[in-house]
Amino acid sequence: MISQRVRTIEPSATLTLNAKLQEMKAAGRDILNLSVGEPDYPTPEFIREAAKFAMDNGWTRYTAAAGHIEARQAICRHVERTRDVKVEPSQVVISSGAKQSLSQTLLSLVDPADEVLLPAPYWVSYPELIRLAEGVPITVETSARENHRLTPEMLGAQLTPRTAGIILNEPGNPTGTVSSAADIAAIVEFAQENDLWLISDEIYEGLLHDGPMHSPFSLDPDRVALISGLSKSFAMTGWRIGWTVCQPELAGAIGRLQSQNSSNACTVSQACVAPALDQYDHPDLKEMYSTFRDRRDLMVEGLSQISGVHFSNPGGAFYIFVDVSERLGAGGVADDADDLALRLLEEHQIAVVPGPAFGAPGCVRLSFARPESELRQAIEGIQAFLG
Numbered sequence: 001m002i003s004q005r006v007r008t009i010e011p012s013a014t015l016t017l018n019a020k021l022q023e024m025k026a027a028g029r030d031i032l033n034l035s036v037g038e039p040d041y042p043t044p045e046f047i048r049e050a051a052k053f054a055m056d057n058g059w060t061r062y063t064a065a066a067g068h069i070e071a072r073q074a075i076c077r078h079v080e081r082t083r084d085v086k087v088e089p090s091q092v093v094i095s096s097g098a099k100q101s102l103s104q105t106l107l108s109l110v111d112p113a114d115e116v117l118l119p120a121p122y123w124v125s126y127p128e129l130i131r132l133a134e135g136v137p138i139t140v141e142t143s144a145r146e147n148h149r150l151t152p153e154m155l156g157a158q159l160t161p162r163t164a165g166i167i168l169n170e171p172g173n174p175t176g177t178v179s180s181a182a183d184i185a186a187i188v189e190f191a192q193e194n195d196l197w198l199i200s201d202e203i204y205e206g207l208l209h210d211g212p213m214h215s216p217f218s219l220d221p222d223r224v225a226l227i228s229g230l231s232k233s234f235a236m237t238g239w240r241i242g243w244t245v246c247q248p249e250l251a252g253a254i255g256r257l258q259s260q261n262s263s264n265a266c267t268v269s270q271a272c273v274a275p276a277l278d279q280y281d282h283p284d285l286k287e288m289y290s291t292f293r294d295r296r297d298l299m300v301e302g303l304s305q306i307s308g309v310h311f312s313n314p315g316g317a318f319y320i321f322v323d324v325s326e327r328l329g330a331g332g333v334a335d336d337a338d339d340l341a342l343r344l345l346e347e348h349q350i351a352v353v354p355g356p357a358f359g360a361p362g363c364v365r366l367s368f369a370r371p372e373s374e375l376r377q378a379i380e381g382i383q384a385f386l387g
């Protein structure tokens with residue numbers, strides 16, 4: 001009865017762990033939850049106020065399927081300010097979250113059996129979204145020891161006549177990677193030489209700990225589809241606002257797809273796009289970003305003291321991806337990363353996400369979107385477990 005397309009979608013790989021976590025919570029156990037994927041901050045008050053005002057002032061109806069013109073204009077201003085590229089509202093499609101933007105962009109670009117180069121470790125949804133579009137994800141492995149550096153040589157080793165495009169994600173989930181300007185330029189050049197499209201998922205763009213990021217969109221806006229949204233940088237995960245900015249023909253295709261698929265993103269949420277983006281330097285946001293930087297430093301310092309684990313210092317987002325493979329197997333602390341995550345939860349009440357879901361079997365993802373006191377306790381527990 002269920003279609004082939006949906007039957008083959010992998011269920012979430014973190015289900016078992018989540019079930020255990022819920023069970024322990026229900027039994028009244030306090031969990032140090034380092035598995036979270038969203039800021040622990042509430043949406044800033046100035047944005048919530050904008051939503052209340054909008055609700056009372058007519059932002060309650062359908063908008064254009066691709067998004068309200070004022071919201072799209074705000075995204076154009078934001079892209080010009082941050083990527084130094086002038087774009088028109090006709091190049092912007094606002095969706096219900098970056099995930100929908102990604103899905104629709106892939107559906108608009110991928111033909112059956114097209115291969116999509118996907119640097120690993122990757123965010124969990126990419127392989128399934130590529131498969132849903134009837135494409136084939138081709139992973140390109142990067143390593144913590146090399147700071148997850150991605151080079152044209154690594155991409156070239158996986159290139160075939162069926163290769164259609166590349167997905168980049170910076171700052172990255174799960175590694176926090178932010179590449180140098182030179183590395184991004186080399187990847188864009190590789191895409192140009194091989195006539196590949198590039199999807200650049202920049203949903204963590206506001207959470208930068210060591211300086212600016214380098215968007216491939218700035219280098220070749222005709223080839224690159226820029227994906228972002230309000231979820232992470234503005235602590236607005238529940239508001240469901242994401243967008244694709246790309247060349248007009250592709251934006252038109254995505255807009256048509258969305259007009260049949262779901263129509264416009266929530267109008268009240270769209271009313272917050274301009275207030276949020278235009279006040280990118282609001283003190284509430286700056287405070288949140290600097291707290292994340294302090295937490296990153298705390299985590300790096302704590303984990304550096306454990307031998308036999310490797311990670312690259314995350315330049316952005318709120319995750320640290322730790323390679324624990326030397327500590328697994330015979331004589332190690334656990335059989336594999338899934339087992340390690342389960343034992344950390346059962347024995348130390350610390351929840352982390354095992355690496356297989358990100359295409360990196362010997363690793364675990366730790367989120368630092370939790371208060372400092374909780375992170376300190378978690379570090380102590382992890383040190384005790386792995387020490």
Ligand SMILES: Cc1ncc(COP(=O)(O)O)c(C=O)c1O
Nearest residue numbers: 037097098099123173229231242
């Ligand atoms: C890399 C990456 N892209 C996209 C998303 C989805 O964002 P949204 O909540 O706006 O759909 C996430 C959320 O975890 C993410 O980590």
